[in-house]
Amino acid sequence: MVRKLKGQYGSGIREANSYLGQNYMVVEPSIVAELLQILRDREQFDYCVDITAVHYPAREEQFDLIWILYSFPRNERIRVKTMIVDGESARSAVSIWATANWLEREVYDMFGIRFDGHPDLKRILLPDGWKGYPLRKDYGIIQQDQEWVQANLGIESGQ
Amino acid sequence: MTDRTITDPKTADPTRFLSHLELDQPDKTFLDSNELIINMGPQHPATHGVLRVILKLDGEKVLGTECVIGYLHRGVEKIAENRTYTMFNPYVDRMDYVAAVSNGLGYCEAVEKLLNIEAPPRARYIRVILTELNRLASHQLWLGTHALDIGAMTPLFYTFRDREEILKIFEKYCGARLTTHAFRIGGCQYETYEGFERDVTKFLDFVPPKIDEYEELLTTNRIWLERTKGVGVISRADAIALGVTGPVLRASGVKWDLRKAQPYAAYSDFDFEIPIGANGDTYDRYTVRMQEMRQSLRIIRQAVERIPEGPIMAKVPKVMKPPVGEVYHSIEAPKGELGYFIVSDGSTQPYRVRVRPPSFVNLQALDIMVRGALVADVIAVIGTLDIVLGEVDR
Numbered sequence: 001m002v003r004k005l006k007g008q009y010g011s012g013i014r015e016a017n018s019y020l021g022q023n024y025m026v027v028e029p030s031i032v033a034e035l036l037q038i039l040r041d042r043e044q045f046d047y048c049v050d051i052t053a054v055h056y057p058a059r060e061e062q063f064d065l066i067w068i069l070y071s072f073p074r075n076e077r078i079r080v081k082t083m084i085v086d087g088e089s090a091r092s093a094v095s096i097w098a099t100a101n102w103l104e105r106e107v108y109d110m111f112g113i114r115f116d117g118h119p120d121l122k123r124i125l126l127p128d129g130w131k132g133y134p135l136r137k138d139y140g141i142i143q144q145d146q147e148w149v150q151a152n153l154g155i156e157s158g159q
Numbered sequence: 160m161t162d163r164t165i166t167d168p169k170t171a172d173p174t175r176f177l178s179h180l181e182l183d184q185p186d187k188t189f190l191d192s193n194e195l196i197i198n199m200g201p202q203h204p205a206t207h208g209v210l211r212v213i214l215k216l217d218g219e220k221v222l223g224t225e226c227v228i229g230y231l232h233r234g235v236e237k238i239a240e241n242r243t244y245t246m247f248n249p250y251v252d253r254m255d256y257v258a259a260v261s262n263g264l265g266y267c268e269a270v271e272k273l274l275n276i277e278a279p280p281r282a283r284y285i286r287v288i289l290t291e292l293n294r295l296a297s298h299q300l301w302l303g304t305h306a307l308d309i310g311a312m313t314p315l316f317y318t319f320r321d322r323e324e325i326l327k328i329f330e331k332y333c334g335a336r337l338t339t340h341a342f343r344i345g346g347c348q349y350e351t352y353e354g355f356e357r358d359v360t361k362f363l364d365f366v367p368p369k370i371d372e373y374e375e376l377l378t379t380n381r382i383w384l385e386r387t388k389g390v391g392v393i394s395r396a397d398a399i400a401l402g403v404t405g406p407v408l409r410a411s412g413v414k415w416d417l418r419k420a421q422p423y424a425a426y427s428d429f430d431f432e433i434p435i436g437a438n439g440d441t442y443d444r445y446t447v448r449m450q451e452m453r454q455s456l457r458i459i460r461q462a463v464e465r466i467p468e469g470p471i472m473a474k475v476p477k478v479m480k481p482p483v484g485e486v487y488h489s490i491e492a493p494k495g496e497l498g499y500f501i502v503s504d505g506s507t508q509p510y511r512v513r514v515r516p517p518s519f520v521n522l523q524a525l526d527i528m529v530r531g532a533l534v535a536d537v538i539a540v541i542g543t544l545d546i547v548l549g550e551v552d553r
Binding site for chain 1: 228229232234236237238240241272273275397399400401402403413415420421484485486487489496498500502510511513515519520523552553
């Protein structure tokens with residue numbers, strides 16, 4: 001499969017490897033949406049397990065964006081990873097897997113990564129007016145949006 | 160009752176059906192339409208926690224729903240980044256707090272994979288026994304509360320009475336009943352107590368007639384059938400597109416269980432069936448879970464009979480520093496696929512822990528399951544999804 005995809009995309013696939021028996025692919029952000037579509041349509045990865053991100057503030061491309069896919073017919077998992085810079089948005093996968101809706105909303109909520117083409121991109125776990133993205137590394141563990149807390153909860157501090 | 164057929168994949172154009180309720184539009188209520196927008200929850204006994212559902216209604220008919228979640232958000236994933244691998248272990252119990260043992264199993268196995276170690280066979284058997292007991296306890300709690308929501312009060316007392324026996328075994332084993340912290344990275348902290356096998360075997364003989372009793376109350380009960388058959392139907396195609404897992408997926412006819420598909424712990428050693436449904440309605444999800452309870456008993460019996468002797472802890476360094484890398488490991492929790500994606504940067508603390516919660520993903524299917532149904536069916540469907548808000552919100 002990887003050989004076939006590599007033939008099609010060449011250097012678009014930066015790395016295709018396996019760690020501790022788990023397969024993953026690192027690809028260019030420009031081809032990721034198309035690749036995900038192909039993985040579902042042609043390679044039968046019909047179940048999108050999870051979409052998540054990791055923040056590396058020291059890197060130029062600050063975010064790892066990860067799709068964990070599973071195929072019922074093949075009983076196989078694969079992770080697709082891409083790296084994007086802060087402020088750049090990714091293409092939404094909602095039209096590929098409906099489950100991406102809430103998963104992408106959570107990534108947006110926690111990391112501030114926007115998804116183009118998402119039908120209703122807004123915060124999901126935190127309140128709508130909240131400022132900041134808690135799972136970024138520069139967000140402290142006890143940090144809160146004081147303004148929001150004071151305005152909405154009527155208390156001095158949430159701590 | 161809805162007139163939905165199972166062959167109708169509503170997710171074919173997900174952008175259309177998942178469009179939100181347009182709440183910011185001018186309120187037409189009472190003026191030129193019969194549409195009514197009401198809140199259900201967050202403080203409502205039938206929402207199983209602090210879940211708020213905005214319902215758009217036309218009389219009794221549900222036109223659409225929107226879930227507002229996050230009331231119980233504690234930032235579990237952020238906490239993980241600030242704790243060592245061992246310190247984070249008890250936190251995972253607080254997500255799905257009715258199946259704490261499963262949460263712990265998933266986390267411990269994920270870190271073990273990252274460290275490239277394996278728990279010894281005896282520890283793996285103990286893990287299977289406790290996890291399956293916990294699955295049973297979780298299903299019992301689900302059945303009691305679900306039946307109560309629909310209006311049958313007796314099952315609640317029956318299931319809680321019998322669940323108590325499981326909690327007693329947990330308490331004797333590790334001192335805690337709910338947030339057990341039963342397992343450690345590398346195996347188990349505690350050897351089984353004197354008489355553990357006897358207690359478990361006694362329970363295995365005690366509980367099957369009790370499950371018969373629950374079934375007698377409900378399986379052919381006419382009110383139960385009316386309230387559950389054809390309610391909250393989700394087709395096979397929709398269930399897969401929405402990433403639904405666990406009994407909800409199986410009730411839609413997908414024979415998939417991680418214990419069989421990608422065995423972990425010691426599950427490859429045991430014989431058991433994967434019960435499935437055909438119609439994907441609330442009744443099928445009920446029968447699937449009822450059969451799963453019996454299958455769990457079957458697994459536990461085999462495990463108790465064959466439990467090997469030996470150490471219960473692998474060689475684990477005192478200070479855990481997994482090599483740089485990423486790993487995803489998932490298990491079949493009572494509610495579906497529970498996954499942990501852990502990124503290690505080589506230090507004592509995980510760089511990132513992502514929890515893939517089954518309740519969160521399954522809850523997303525609520526909208527598609529209740530559209531066109533009645534308000535009373537919303538209650539039935541929230542119950543049948545078996546969500547725990549501690550896990551939805553983390």
